[in-house]
Amino acid sequence: MPDPRGRRISRLSGVSQGILSRVLTGSLDWHTIAASISYLIRGGEGVRLRTRPLLPGVVAVALLAMCSTACTLKNSGEPTGGRAPASARAGGGSAVLADGSATKVALVPGGAHPYFQPWKTAGAKAKKTYRLGDVRFDETAEWDQQKQNNLLSTLAARGYNAFGVFGVSPTDVNTTFADLKSQGLAVASLGSCPAGKKNEADFCLSTDVELAAYKAAKAAIDAMGGKGRLVHLTSNNVDANTQLRIKGVARAVEESGGKVRLLQTVTDIDKDLQTAQKAVSDLLTAKGNQIQGIVSTAYNPAVAAADAVRSSGSRAKVVAIDDDAKILSSISQGTVTATVVQNPVGQAEVGAWALALLQTEQCAMRDPGQSIDSGSFVVTKQNLTTYDRARKAKTAQLKKRFADDVLACG
Amino acid sequence: MTAPVAPPGGDTRSDRPTPARPAHRLPFRADQRLGLLVLVVGLGALFGVVRPTFLDARLVLFPLFRDVSTLTVVALAQMVVLSVGHMNLAVGRMAAFGALFAGLGYDRLGLPLPLGLLLCLCAGAAIGALTGWIITRTGVSSFVVTLAMDFALLGLVSLLYSALTENAAFTTKPSGLAELRSYSLADICVGPVCGSPVIPQLAQFTVLALLGLGFLYGATRIGRELLLTGANPAAAELSGIPTGRRVVLAHTLSGLLAALAGFMAAVGTGTFRASIGDDFMLPSFLGSVLGGTLLTGGVVSVVGALLGTALVGVIRKGLELLGVGLESLNIYLGCVLLLALSADRVRTVVSHRKVVRST
Numbered sequence: 001m002p003d004p005r006g007r008r009i010s011r012l013s014g015v016s017q018g019i020l021s022r023v024l025t026g027s028l029d030w031h032t033i034a035a036s037i038s039y040l041i042r043g044g045e046g047v048r049l050r051t052r053p054l055l056p057g058v059v060a061v062a063l064l065a066m067c068s069t070a071c072t073l074k075n076s077g078e079p080t081g082g083r084a085p086a087s088a089r090a091g092g093g094s095a096v097l098a099d100g101s102a103t104k105v106a107l108v109p110g111g112a113h114p115y116f117q118p119w120k121t122a123g124a125k126a127k128k129t130y131r132l133g134d135v136r137f138d139e140t141a142e143w144d145q146q147k148q149n150n151l152l153s154t155l156a157a158r159g160y161n162a163f164g165v166f167g168v169s170p171t172d173v174n175t176t177f178a179d180l181k182s183q184g185l186a187v188a189s190l191g192s193c194p195a196g197k198k199n200e201a202d203f204c205l206s207t208d209v210e211l212a213a214y215k216a217a218k219a220a221i222d223a224m225g226g227k228g229r230l231v232h233l234t235s236n237n238v239d240a241n242t243q244l245r246i247k248g249v250a251r252a253v254e255e256s257g258g259k260v261r262l263l264q265t266v267t268d269i270d271k272d273l274q275t276a277q278k279a280v281s282d283l284l285t286a287k288g289n290q291i292q293g294i295v296s297t298a299y300n301p302a303v304a305a306a307d308a309v310r311s312s313g314s315r316a317k318v319v320a321i322d323d324d325a326k327i328l329s330s331i332s333q334g335t336v337t338a339t340v341v342q343n344p345v346g347q348a349e350v351g352a353w354a355l356a357l358l359q360t361e362q363c364a365m366r367d368p369g370q371s372i373d374s375g376s377f378v379v380t381k382q383n384l385t386t387y388d389r390a391r392k393a394k395t396a397q398l399k400k401r402f403a404d405d406v407l408a409c410g
Numbered sequence: 411m412t413a414p415v416a417p418p419g420g421d422t423r424s425d426r427p428t429p430a431r432p433a434h435r436l437p438f439r440a441d442q443r444l445g446l447l448v449l450v451v452g453l454g455a456l457f458g459v460v461r462p463t464f465l466d467a468r469l470v471l472f473p474l475f476r477d478v479s480t481l482t483v484v485a486l487a488q489m490v491v492l493s494v495g496h497m498n499l500a501v502g503r504m505a506a507f508g509a510l511f512a513g514l515g516y517d518r519l520g521l522p523l524p525l526g527l528l529l530c531l532c533a534g535a536a537i538g539a540l541t542g543w544i545i546t547r548t549g550v551s552s553f554v555v556t557l558a559m560d561f562a563l564l565g566l567v568s569l570l571y572s573a574l575t576e577n578a579a580f581t582t583k584p585s586g587l588a589e590l591r592s593y594s595l596a597d598i599c600v601g602p603v604c605g606s607p608v609i610p611q612l613a614q615f616t617v618l619a620l621l622g623l624g625f626l627y628g629a630t631r632i633g634r635e636l637l638l639t640g641a642n643p644a645a646a647e648l649s650g651i652p653t654g655r656r657v658v659l660a661h662t663l664s665g666l667l668a669a670l671a672g673f674m675a676a677v678g679t680g681t682f683r684a685s686i687g688d689d690f691m692l693p694s695f696l697g698s699v700l701g702g703t704l705l706t707g708g709v710v711s712v713v714g715a716l717l718g719t720a721l722v723g724v725i726r727k728g729l730e731l732l733g734v735g736l737e738s739l740n741i742y743l744g745c746v747l748l749l750a751l752s753a754d755r756v757r758t759v760v761s762h763r764k765v766v767r768s769t
Contacts, residue, residue, distance in 0.1 A: 138735075139735075140730065140734075140735065140739055142689075144688070144689050145679040145685075146477065146480075146675060146678055146679055147689075149473065149678075149679065150473050150474070150477060150727070150730070151730060153469045153470065153473045154469070154470060154473075154727065154730045154731055156469050157463040157464075157466045157469035157470045157731065158461075158463060158731060158733070159463075169579070169679065169681070169683055169685060170577065171577050171578070171579035171581050171680075171681045171683055172579070172679040172680040172681050172683065174680070175591070175679065175680030175681075176679075176680075179592075183468075183469075195577040195579070195581075196577065196581065236685075237568055237572060237578070238568050238571050238572065238578035238579075238683065238684035238685060239578060240577035240578060240579070242578075243576070243577060243578065
């Protein structure tokens with residue numbers, strides 16, 4: 001190939017002109033090309049061709065061997081999953097757990113979040129109180145439904161037979177629950193209910209998020225004197241629960257009859273505290289003087305709003321969520337007007353107990369898939385010291401409700 | 411099925427008309443993918459001995475294989491663009507974008523399962539092609555363009571889900587979806603003999619993708635041209651390879667595979683939602699690079715993507731079974747990966763030295 005262009009190509013690509021001509025005519029086999037490429041990448045260092053069909057062959061044989069050794073015969077090893085639904089027996093039985101030593105409860109949140117920390121201690125307490133086989137708190141789902149599904153099946157393989165789950169994706173979690181139920185396990189949806197009307201779990205014990213958001217917005221509107229502009233800070237927009245929170249706040253705003261205007265709903269800022277802090281400080285810088293009230297229905301924005309209002313000296317009334325120490329101290333100082341606290345302790349404690357009753361088949365659900373509100377409380381400066389008592393009373397009341405109305409015990 | 415390039419050995423004979431049998435061939439055991447296969451099987455056996463429940467077909471192996479199937483397709487989606495020396499940071503959002511169209515097809519148009527999948531693949535391929543076209547037309551690096559695409563799709567997908575659905579997810583399930591999710595080869599029988607309950611039927615898509623890409627890179631001219639484009643774009647261009655079109659092709663294939671992975675992830679969890687693919691980017695690089703694909707382009711390993719993904723999956727599952735908590739899970743995962751790959755490197759170096767010594 002006397003063509004100078006060919007020589008240039010050959011020099012650039014680091015292969016001989018002979019190879020180049022074969023590449024161009026398509027007459028070159030692929031592993032010579034691969035060698036040439038490697039030659040290029042390694043700066044001209046020599047490379048060696050190798051036996052190509054061997055490895056895919058080995059992989060194929062390994063897969064085939066695995067498949068063939070694991071082949072099953074029809075009807076030979078059908079798993080015996082699927083507990084027959086226990087018939088709802090008439091009440092009158094005892095809801096006192098007879099023997100929970102064979103019940104191993106796993107409390108699985110969607111991922112690490114301060115909200116779930118009380119589950120850990122409440123679960124440990126329930127294990128002691130009801131003498132359960134084990135109560136495990138596992139937060140390794142990392143906010144991914146697929147990872148959570150894998151984690152749940154792994155826990156089931158490890159012998160856990162009762163599950164209290166906060167589903168990552170409310171629209172998907174019913175599939176997860178149905179899977180667990182088909183393996184004869186007791187399942188509760190704790191902290192959040194599946195989206196839609198159907199619940200495949202035995203029961204759902206969670207905060208009524210729409211109601212809690214409504215209460216929070218109402219408290220904010222009251223603090224604003226019933227008029228002005230309100231901002232709503234919340235979590236992931238593409239989450240069914242966030243949509244409910246937005247509805248709850250919108251309902252409270254509507255009820256003001258036009259006196260209160262929802263200035264903005266800021267979503268997707270509950271990822272971590274830094275994200276929330278940045279979003280809140282941006283908001284206050286841009287529209288600080290227009291805002292009379294801030295209602296936060298997510299944890300991180302609530303903490304961020306409490307901080308930002310204090311440091312910026314804004315006169316906006318803040319209603320937060322949950323009882324982080326920072327929020328509580330802000331309430332006592334007056335920079336945060338109120339907070340709506342939920343009842344995670346009750347969810348874990350009553351959830352673990354009810355799951356044990358269901359798992360031991362001592363009780364059955366009267367109405368499978370029923371949703372029960374675990375309670376939400378507006379905390380202001382006035383009831384700052386006493387709200388925990390109300391929450392404990394609600395937990396006791398929940399337990400009574402389960403024994404009387406929700407469970408049917410033989 | 412792969413485009414294997416052995417680790418550096420003796421001198422190349424590539425300038426001869428027919429490559430003669432090299433004098434000092436690297437032994438078969440020096441192949442990186444063989445090392446990965448040994449690691450995957452070895453770690454699987456180790457976990458199986460320490461925790462016999464690791465070998466539980468229904469609760470452990472089936473979900474593990476289903477996960478590996480999906481993430482392998484994600485790794486392949488990344489591998490295809492890596493082959494031309496590019497990267498696709500929008501791989502997760504392209505998955506979400508594809509899944510959005512599948513969900514839309516099932517929910518609004520009432521499409522049957524295969525047609526929805528087709529729509530999903532077309533959407534993925536289209537967005538991939540658009541990305542590739544922008545890269546070739548503007549000459550901006552793939553890193554920047556796909557990053558921009560990631561942001562654009564993040565907004566667009568969320569917006570469309572919020573506008574079209576009540577709960578930010580399409581919950582309509584076409585017939586066959588639940589079966590595709592939970593059936594394994596045990597549900598396919600020839601006479602009285604059925605397949606393994608461990609291999610999910612969802613893996614058929616992964617096998618198809620593996621075979622397709624294996625054929626593309628191993629036996630076709632276009633595959634060779636993709637690799638040459640990645641290895642040295644200038645040389646490829648001067649050799650008469652339409653590098654622009656090859657780049658568009660690579661991104662189109664990447665979008666298509668990402669959409670397939672999005673579909674598989676949606677089938678795996680139950681609904682078509684915006685958060686699909688959120689966690690795809692890291693596994694996409696992990697699987698392909700562990701498997702031997704070069705970040706600089708020009709070298710791919712299709713089987714390696716499967717093995718790399720399987721290695722991470724097995725380690726994670728094993729650690730979960732050992733009851734490792736969140737604080738330590740990722741530390742252990744990192745340590746085990748580092749150890750596994752160091753062992754692999756040591757093995758390669760030892761094999762290489764043996765060859766050198768024998769010369």
